[in-house]
Amino acid sequence: MRSIAKFYPQKGKDTVEEIVKKVQKSNLDGLTVTYEANGEAHYHSRHLPYSGFSLKELKKSLNKKHLELGLGAPFFFSDGVWENSPAKRAKIGFNDWPTTNWYRPLCPVYPGLFEDRLTLLLEAVEEIEPDFVGLDFFRFPLFWEELDEEMKLITCDCPDCPAKGGRTEVIYQYAIKVKEALASLPVMIHLVPFLEENTIKVTGQDPKLLANALDSLSPMLYSNLLKREDTYIYTTLEKLAVYKIWPSLEITKREINLLRSYDKVLYFYLG
Numbered sequence: 224m225r226s227i228a229k230f231y232p233q234k235g236k237d238t239v240e241e242i243v244k245k246v247q248k249s250n251l252d253g254l255t256v257t258y259e260a261n262g263e264a265h266y267h268s269r270h271l272p273y274s275g276f277s278l279k280e281l282k283k284s285l286n287k288k289h290l291e292l293g294l295g296a297p298f299f300f301s302d303g304v305w306e307n308s309p310a311k312r313a314k315i316g317f318n319d320w321p322t323t324n325w326y327r328p329l330c331p332v333y334p335g336l337f338e339d340r341l342t343l344l345l346e347a348v349e350e351i352e353p354d355f356v357g358l359d360f361f362r363f364p365l366f367w368e369e370l371d372e373e374m375k376l377i378t379c380d381c382p383d384c385p386a387k388g389g390r391t392e393v394i395y396q397y398a399i400k401v402k403e404a405l406a407s408l409p410v411m412i413h414l415v416p417f418l419e420e421n422t423i424k425v426t427g428q429d430p431k432l433l434a435n436a437l438d439s440l441s442p443m444l445y446s447n448l449l450k451r452e453d454t455y456i457y458t459t460l461e462k463l464a465v466y467k468i469w470p471s472l473e474i475t476k477r478e479i480n481l482l483r484s485y486d487k488v489l490y491f492y493l494g
């Protein structure tokens with residue numbers, strides 16, 4: 224089992240060498256980092272300004288120590304697109320998505336948006352040459368991190384968004400296209416960790432279809448954030464046991480015994 228942690232580079236903080244040392248010291252096998260943050264790219268892009276942090280250098284330094292770099296693709300989420308193209312924001316009725324928190328979802332069916340986001344991902348992959356790709360926010364919007372027991376599912380309901388029954392097919396077809404474009408790389412998708420039928424219809428993330436299209440599923444089993452017991456982790460993994468899974472857990476859960484050997488476990492996150 225390989226333990227991989229999410230990491231968010233910060234300008235002027237750790238150097239590549241310091242980051243690699245931190246990974247070794249933490250007994251991790253690698254990192255997963257998103258190529259885009261705050262409207263900037265961690266590589267030289269034709270589409271976005273450069274952040275000043277080179278994921279290409281980080282990847283080379285990690286590989287020298289037999290550590291890996293996963294590339295996180297924040298698909299229908301972008302501070303930059305949100306700021307620069309208000310029409311692409313998810314809508315509630317005819318109003319913009321409220322901005323009371325960090326969540327800045329985009330409408331997955333806004334014309335041309337999927338293609339633009341895929342172009343950016345492919346450019347990043349070509350430049351950085353990661354060991355695997357992780358699709359994040361690859362769904363219709365749902366701020367699942369803040370759902371309470373009522374489970375009121377709020378999502379984009381702009382006139383172009385398909386009815387709840389048609390969403391899984393849209394996300395499935397997008398997943399097929401991404402995998403076609405990245406044939407030689409393992410491609411994982413982060414899943415909203417609620418597997419009830421209503422949630423699947425809202426997000427469009429059907430585990431069965433996505434397991435068919437992609438290499439692995441990574442349910443985000445953040446039990447502390449969700450104020451649930453560890454049993455929540457086990458019961459959800461049990462429901463997904465027929466698929467290839469790389470569980471996503473909070474980094475404080477590194478000690479829990481999963482009783483099953485997964486290729487990778489992804490941890491949120493290395494500070």
Ligand SMILES: [Zn+2]
Pocket residue numbers: 313314330331332333379380381382383384
């Ligand atoms: Zn929409």
